[in-house]
Amino acid sequence: MKRLTWGFTVLVALAALVWAGAPAVSQPKVVKIGDLGSKVGVFEGYGKYQTWGVQMAVEELNAKGGVLGHKIEVVSEDDETKPAPAVRKAEKLILQDDVKLLVGAVSSGATLAVMDVTKKHKTIHWNSVSCAEFMRTTKFHKYYFSNQPDSRMQANGLAKYIVDKMGKKVYIFYTDYAMGQSDGRQFKTALEKLGGEVVGVAGAPLDTKDFSPWFGAINQSNPDVLFVAFAGTDSLRLMTQLHSFGMTKKYKMAGIDCFLLQQDLASIAEPMEGFVQLNHFSPYNPDANMQAYNARFKKKFGTDANIAAGSYDAVLFWAAAVEKAKSFDPDKVAEAHEGMCVDNTHIGRQCIRKEDHQVVMDMHLYQVKGGKNLPIARIAGSDSIGEAMVGKDPVEGFTWEIKKK
Amino acid sequence: MDYLVAVLLPQLLHGLVFGAALGLLALGLTVIFGLLGVMNFAHGELYMLGAYAGIAVVGVTHSFWTALIVAPLAVGAIGAVTEVTTLRPLYRREPLYGLILTFGLALVFREAVRQIWGGDMRRILPPVTGSTPLLGMVYPNYRLFLLAASSILLLAIWLFFTKTRAGILVRAAVQDAEMLDGLGVNVPRVFTLTFAGSAALAALAGLLLAPIFTVYPQMGVEMILLAFIVVILGGMGSMGGSVVAALVIGLAQSLLTLWMNPQRVAIAIFALMIVVLIVRPRGFFGREGVLE
Numbered sequence: 111m112k113r114l115t116w117g118f119t120v121l122v123a124l125a126a127l128v129w130a131g132a133p134a135v136s137q138p139k140v141v142k143i144g145d146l147g148s149k150v151g152v153f154e155g156y157g158k159y160q161t162w163g164v165q166m167a168v169e170e171l172n173a174k175g176g177v178l179g180h181k182i183e184v185v186s187e188d189d190e191t192k193p194a195p196a197v198r199k200a201e202k203l204i205l206q207d208d209v210k211l212l213v214g215a216v217s218s219g220a221t222l223a224v225m226d227v228t229k230k231h232k233t234i235h236w237n238s239v240s241c242a243e244f245m246r247t248t249k250f251h252k253y254y255f256s257n258q259p260d261s262r263m264q265a266n267g268l269a270k271y272i273v274d275k276m277g278k279k280v281y282i283f284y285t286d287y288a289m290g291q292s293d294g295r296q297f298k299t300a301l302e303k304l305g306g307e308v309v310g311v312a313g314a315p316l317d318t319k320d321f322s323p324w325f326g327a328i329n330q331s332n333p334d335v336l337f338v339a340f341a342g343t344d345s346l347r348l349m350t351q352l353h354s355f356g357m358t359k360k361y362k363m364a365g366i367d368c369f370l371l372q373q374d375l376a377s378i379a380e381p382m383e384g385f386v387q388l389n390h391f392s393p394y395n396p397d398a399n400m401q402a403y404n405a406r407f408k409k410k411f412g413t414d415a416n417i418a419a420g421s422y423d424a425v426l427f428w429a430a431a432v433e434k435a436k437s438f439d440p441d442k443v444a445e446a447h448e449g450m451c452v453d454n455t456h457i458g459r460q461c462i463r464k465e466d467h468q469v470v471m472d473m474h475l476y477q478v479k480g481g482k483n484l485p486i487a488r489i490a491g492s493d494s495i496g497e498a499m500v501g502k503d504p505v506e507g508f509t510w511e512i513k514k515k
Numbered sequence: 516m517d518y519l520v521a522v523l524l525p526q527l528l529h530g531l532v533f534g535a536a537l538g539l540l541a542l543g544l545t546v547i548f549g550l551l552g553v554m555n556f557a558h559g560e561l562y563m564l565g566a567y568a569g570i571a572v573v574g575v576t577h578s579f580w581t582a583l584i585v586a587p588l589a590v591g592a593i594g595a596v597t598e599v600t601t602l603r604p605l606y607r608r609e610p611l612y613g614l615i616l617t618f619g620l621a622l623v624f625r626e627a628v629r630q631i632w633g634g635d636m637r638r639i640l641p642p643v644t645g646s647t648p649l650l651g652m653v654y655p656n657y658r659l660f661l662l663a664a665s666s667i668l669l670l671a672i673w674l675f676f677t678k679t680r681a682g683i684l685v686r687a688a689v690q691d692a693e694m695l696d697g698l699g700v701n702v703p704r705v706f707t708l709t710f711a712g713s714a715a716l717a718a719l720a721g722l723l724l725a726p727i728f729t730v731y732p733q734m735g736v737e738m739i740l741l742a743f744i745v746v747i748l749g750g751m752g753s754m755g756g757s758v759v760a761a762l763v764i765g766l767a768q769s770l771l772t773l774w775m776n777p778q779r780v781a782i783a784i785f786a787l788m789i790v791v792l793i794v795r796p797r798g799f800f801g802r803e804g805v806l807e
Contacts, residue, residue, distance in 0.1 A: 149634075150634070150732070150733055151733060152733075154634045154635075154731070154732075154733070155634065155635050155636065158634060158635075286776075286778060313776075315778055315781065317737060319533075319728050319737070319738070320529065320533050320727070320728070320768075320769075322529045322658075322769075323526055323529050323530075323768070323769045323772040323773070324772065325525075325652075326522050326525050326526065326652070327522075329652060330522070342636075343636045343729060343731055346636050346638065346729050347727075347728060347729050350638065350726075350727065350729060351727060354641070354646070354655035354657060354658070354727075355646070355652070355653060355654070355655060356646055356653045373635065374635070374636065377637065377638045378638060
């Protein structure tokens, strides 16, 4: 009996040793990163592609050994396209999952709210979709980085083309929340500075079902160009309704980056014909780097890439900064980001400006033809980025007032 | 005069089109409440299912008109099965049970659609194309068709409830189901068919509005809020009240946008609902005692 007890004790001890030793031998160290975006709501499509971009970058990095010898794991959360859930989920990702990087959100309102959380918890925060202007100015903090062209970059890039090539009388129709208001402010300022005449402005709430009540005012203003700052399902509905009222043929149309995903263009090719927009990715751009990236994306997900390119690059930038800092410490990683360049982004070499943490990205102007975003001009990032204005309002003294000529 | 013709009248037309379509959606909701005493939180999802069923039928037959018949029938059948298997066992319990059940059903329907069709938005092309010069603008023919179709449907529903034996049976069931049962009428079948009919009506509204509003899994959630406001304003269970309230909301949304920030228009409509709930809880035409 005594021998049996001893034998059992030895067996338990051996099992405990095997159990204790096993993780060290077979499981690599893990670092988690957070992907926060819209899984439902008006920007649902954008959230899905943001996640795919993150997943693709992580898969490629893990295939090369991860980052600092750690395997990267993605934790995805839905922010319901609203600031309050976005804050709650960001807190959860940081405090419960201990993510070392947070990518998101999609909606500008949600991203602005999440910036307070990432600032408070000193978490590296990359924005690759939201484009409100305040993130790299009045809301900026040292842990925040962006490779999404914001409203000011877009206005600097597109307004000149509108005034030179499309017409001087412009009506600005925007979605009435952080992103659209920001676009409206920046485009109105840029257009007026370039000699354009803004003949009217109007904002429709996010997720408006019927836009027709605004069409009378647009028609009364008789613009050359109708500039629209909407995104997601709002864009699809707006273009469908404008087209049914004959307004897509009556006016030249231009819009913001991310107005519609390439995937949506096929179903709305006719209303979108001739539409001009600034964008940082199109599968129809002959750029060799974009084509190589798109081929890999298409092989993995069976569809063309789009805004996914932004979140893909964001993860690459973060991984490169961690390797450079040789640490996950947020202060060291943030400092490593500043001024850093990465060669293998979806468009080749890109660098982060030290002052406001904005990626100096070359963008393209595209025109929709037959449901495809075809490039018509390339705009250097250095021409559109504008001066760094951390803590300041780039269009201070702005007014929505229409200046009659 | 120019302002009236160029601005006010077109806005009035926009409001009428939206209000009539909203009336179709709210009518099913109010009938179910009047008959079963259940606030059907899944009604928006039945509206959404109508649009997706339409996409499926159009995909096979390439005909919107066929979809307009098949999709409501299919959703009506789903409604009938849902009523028999889930709602019927709860009729004798407190209304809260039905409320929670339909809330759960809404989640199930929405996620099922997301699994089958994905979350991307989809578009159904209008079967009536072109536009008509009207009030100094070109007005899409499909919107005029929508206004005509909604008006005819609302009239047909009114005739059904007032002139046909089946409609009178439903109204009798709303008044006193036990008495009807005592007279030998198969009341559970009346309930099932009414629920199925309301589901089909929601589906019809979903498909009719799809060419204008596009199709995506959340579309029902967003419309149902307005439909609930319509039902509360019109009077819980009052069919005529729902139609009037839908038109009031459609017109208010359209006209107030001319003078107010649209966000304030939405607030104004909610404020109106709150005032009605406080001052006259039964709504414009509701029965005395409901919500009082």
